[in-house]
Amino acid sequence: MHADGASQLPNPLEELSLNELRQRTSMKWRTHPDDVLPLWVAEMDVKLAPxxxxxxxxxxxxxxxxxxxxxxxxxxxxxxxxxxxxxxxxxxxxxxxxxxxxxxxxxxxxxxxxxxxxxxxxxxxxxxxxxxxxxxxxxxxxxxxxxxxxxxxxxxxxxxxxxxxxxxxxxxxxxxxxxxxxxxxxxxxxxxxxxxxxxxxxxxxxxxxxxxxxxxxxxxxxxxxxxxxxxxxxxxxxxxxxxxxxxxxxxxxxxxxxxxxxxxxxxxxxxxxxxxxxxxxxxxxxHGQEWLKALIQGLDSNRALLGQLLAEHLPDVGYKEPEGTYLAWLDCRHLGVQTHQSSGGLAVVSDLAGPAQLFLDKARVALSSGHVFGSGGEGHVRLNFATSPTILTEAVERMGRVRP
CATH class of the missing domain: 3.40.640.10 (Type I PLP-dependent aspartate aminotransferase-like (Major domain))
Known part of the structure; x- marks a missing residue:
């Protein structure tokens, strides 16, 4: 769909606060503790179209x-x-x-x-x-x-x-x-x-x-x-x-x-x-075309915002702007995600879920681990940017403060 012209409706991604979203009982908001920002499963942070x-x-x-x-x-x-x-x-x-x-x-x-x-x-x-x-x-x-x-x-x-x-x-x-x-x-x-x-x-x-x-x-x-x-x-x-x-x-x-x-x-x-x-x-x-137009405008803005945030806070992460969906495929292979053996041995590469686990454990941001998407997914994460610009900004800033 092409977003021809500006929608007269407000951005659906900006209508719910984090506190309101935390009242939800769906998978996205109940899988992780309340201190985690969930940008993983493909649910959007929007109200129903009227x-x-x-x-x-x-x-x-x-x-x-x-x-x-x-x-x-x-x-x-x-x-x-x-x-x-x-x-x-x-x-x-x-x-x-x-x-x-x-x-x-x-x-x-x-x-x-x-x-x-x-x-x-x-x-x-x-x-x-x-x-x-x-x-x-x-x-x-x-x-x-x-x-x-x-x-x-x-x-x-x-x-x-x-x-x-x-x-x-x-x-x-x-x-x-x-x-x-x-x-x-x-x-x-x-x-x-x-x-x-x-x-x-x-x-x-x-x-x-x-x-x-x-x-x-x-x-x-x-x-x-x-x-x-x-x-x-x-x-x-x-x-x-x-x-x-x-x-x-x-x-x-x-x-x-x-x-x-x-x-x-x-x-x-x-x-x-x-x-x-x-x-x-x-x-x-x-009857939901006008709402969809407003949503796509919001997603387009978030797509650009995500690129800016990554360039500022995670410049080593590869990001090719998606042409569709509200999902970003991030290449984290240059982050050097590693763990250390408990016996004091040499550093070894983390398990397959390394980058996603790192961001969950250290940044309290939930992403989808790339390894579950099959060959070529290792070292990647999938980020759902169908959320408010405020939440998206906070999430990437948190991720940028993490180092392996």
Whole structure:
């Protein structure tokens, strides 16, 4: 989404104080003690967008808390996609409601792969890709990102070729935009991906949960809009852009040549989303655009602020501005994070969670450790900058006072 023009709404990231945030009972604010500033899990420090809150209040006042049904969510997403991405190809008849994006990914992978088949991912990548895929008895095969944190098409082709020579089925689980790097894939990159996937008989499943959170300077491209994506899938949700993770609802969409596969999804999957979740997500997509515009302006400001703060307080930390999401991928390998052996031996490199553990222990700032994102993540941390400028400033200043 492009933030065309200035929003008339206040910055949603500046509406809650630290004391107010500490009253929350969600994972972000209950995992660590009160002296820790939590910039880890992907929750935003915002109030609900007013149209979403109003829709939920109406439903609760009416006792409308039954089972989910219907296509209102898909229709809202189709209208949003047409308005914000100039994509009119989201066909409501080729969609299915699913509990959340990761459960939707698992259900789609079950349709197009068998136990033991390979699922290719671009590491470092969203940690649950590994857990959910392997739990369902598929094997994760990494195709690492390039040094520029973009898809390395040559490596991807080599990976596809190697897997297909094994004679097993394969799928490619794409993070679009990419988590944790914030890379927004271009039309050219995604077209090349589709060509490779078709050449090697690999089915693409695109996780597009951060799609509405593309920041100024980049453009989101729905994977199903690119040439050659006709047999692919996308799984999308309003949860990240409007902070609705606790209100479960997502949408699986199929390209025209994948419609028959999607039709095989078990009917009981549609009972997983929350009815209130569908109401909230639909309201966000239909009526929350102005709030989203204000949010993106705030995230864009925080993105720049983070760069300034790091340059001042942690100049040895590598930071490439993300093009989308509210997640920053920080390279801490030059900080020299070390521990000392208790026996008095030579200094040794800290455990895999070294930088994140250092900042938690010494700065009381919680970040996500890079090692959980797979190969290429060691020595990195992921920082969530969807918070107030005040909290972000305090966190980086604390981090800057820490030395290994």
């Amino acid at each position: 149209p979403v809150a109003e829709a939920l209040h109406r439903a609760i006042d009416a006792g409308d808390t039954g089972y989910p049904v219907g296509t209102a969510y898909a229709e809202a997403f189709a209208a949003f996609a047409a308005a914000h991405w100039a994509w009119s190809g989201l066909d409501v008849d080729r969609t299915a409601i699913v509990p959340d994006v990761m459960m939707g990914v698992v259900e789609v992978l079950r349709l197009v792969t068998s136990p033991g088949d390979a699922v290719v991912v671009n590491s470092p990548v969203y940690a649950p890709f590994y857990a959910f895929v392997t739990h369902d008895n598929r094997r994760v095969v990494e195709s690492p990102l390039g040094e520029d944190l973009r898809i390395d098409l040559a490596v991807l082709e080599e990976t596809f070729s190697r897997i297909r020579h094994e004679g097993r089925g394969a799928a490619y689980l794409l993070s679009n935009p990419h988590n944790p790097t914030g890379t927004v894939h271009t039309l050219e990159e995604l077209t090349a991906v589709a060509e490779l996937a078709n050449s090697y008989g690999v089915r693409v499943v695109s996780d597009e949960i951060h799609a509405p959170l593309v920041l100024p300077g980049a453009t989101f491209i729905p994977f199903l809009s690119v040439p050659g994506s006709e047999n692919a899938f996308a799984v999308m949700s309003a949860s990240k852009a409007w902070n609705l993770a606790g209100l479960k609802a997502a949408l699986a969409a199929a390209g025209p040549d994948a419609a028959a596969d999607l039709a095989r999804m078990p009917e009981e999957v549609s009972h997983g989303p929350s009815h209130l979740g569908l109401i909230a997500h639909t309201a966000a997509l239909e």
